[in-house]
Every structure is written in C-alpha cells, then in structure tokens.
Amino acid sequence: MAERAENQADPKTPTENETNAPERISFSAKPTLEDIRRLQAQFTDERDWNQYHQPRNLLLALVGEVGEVSELFQWKGEVAEGLPDWSEQERMALSHELSDVLIYLVELAEKCHVDLPRAVLEKMELNRIKYPASKVHGSAKKYTEYQD
Numbered sequence: 036m037a038e039r040a041e042n043q044a045d046p047k048t049p050t051e052n053e054t055n056a057p058e059r060i061s062f063s064a065k066p067t068l069e070d071i072r073r074l075q076a077q078f079t080d081e082r083d084w085n086q087y088h089q090p091r092n093l094l095l096a097l098v099g100e101v102g103e104v105s106e107l108f109q110w111k112g113e114v115a116e117g118l119p120d121w122s123e124q125e126r127m128a129l130s131h132e133l134s135d136v137l138i139y140l141v142e143l144a145e146k147c148h149v150d151l152p153r154a155v156l157e158k159m160e161l162n163r164i165k166y167p168a169s170k171v172h173g174s175a176k177k178y179t180e181y182q183d
C-alpha cells in the first residue's frame with residue numbers, strides 16, 4: 036500500500052501495469068499456516084513420530100526437500116515465470132516438493148516456538164525499513180552497499 040502511494044507520488048516511477056511484469060497469481064485463503072501446523076501435528080501424533088521430529092532433524096529434512104526442489108530445476112538453465120515449458124508431471128512434482136518444504140518449515144517453526152505468521156509480518160516490516168522503495172527502486176543491491 037505504502038509502495039503504491041509512493042509510486043503515485045513520483046510520475047517517473049512506472050506502476051506495475053506499465054512494467055513488463057507478468058500477471059500475479061493469488062493463493063487460496065486456506066489452509067492457513069496454523070491449519071498446516073495443526074494438520075502436520077496430527078500426522079506426526081498419529082504415527083508416534085514426534086520422537087524423531089526434533090528441531091535439528093526437521094532442519095535437515097527441510098534442507099533435503101529444498102535439494103529436491105533444486106533437482107527439478109537442475110540443468111534446465113533459466114526458467115521463465117509460470118514455467119511455460121514444463122510438463123504437467125514436472126509442475127506436479129514441483130508443487131509436491133515445495134509443499135514438503137513448507138510443511139517442514141512450519142513444523143520447525145512450531146518446534147522452535149516461533150509464531151511464524153507473526154514473525155513474517157515483523158520481518159517484512161524490517162525489510163521495508165531497511166530497503167525504502169524510494170531509495171532502492173530498480174536496484175537489487177544489498178542494503179550494506181548503499182551509502183547515505
């Protein structure tokens with residue numbers, strides 16, 4: 036919202052529609068992160084798997100699943116947004132692997148007592164402060180590279 040207001044204030048800054056940015060998709064409202072946490076807790080309780088799901092094991096499982104996502108992109112070169120050249124089977128595999136990453140991330144956060152949705156909002160606020168749109172627009176430099 037704040038970014039849009041800034042864009043409108045500066046006539047030289049293109050709005051999203053004036054750039055070549057592709058249309059953005061939106062997600063389904065459900066399940067929430069709390070739903071995912073609860074469903075995964077149910078899944079592990081039913082199998083008596085909490086004995087294995089300590090933070091370090093969950094972190095390793097998460098990293099392993101990130102590796103599986105990487106494997107799907109491996110050797111393909113740059114991939115266009117929306118994955119236009121991917122088969123249905125490849126898209127399905129990606130949706131499964133990304134879901135595994137999220138499931139383990141949510142459980143890791145739970146087992147570390149991090150309230151993930153709240154933490155994300157806090158972190159995004161910090162990101163906005165660190166990277167003011169008016170200062171960094173169009174530049175991908177790290178905040179440490181700016182001198183002011």
Ligand SMILES: Nc1ccn([C@H]2C[C@H](O)[C@@H](COP(=O)(O)OP(=O)(O)OP(=O)(O)O)O2)c(=O)n1
Nearest residue numbers: 075078079084087100103132134135136138139
């Ligand atoms: N000890 C386990 C094993 C599995 N899962 C759940 C969380 C993940 O969403 C998914 C991971 O299952 P696999 O380890 O079988 O991994 P994949 O589904 O990616 O299978 P593969 O490695 O054959 O691609 O199942 C879990 O919570 N705890």
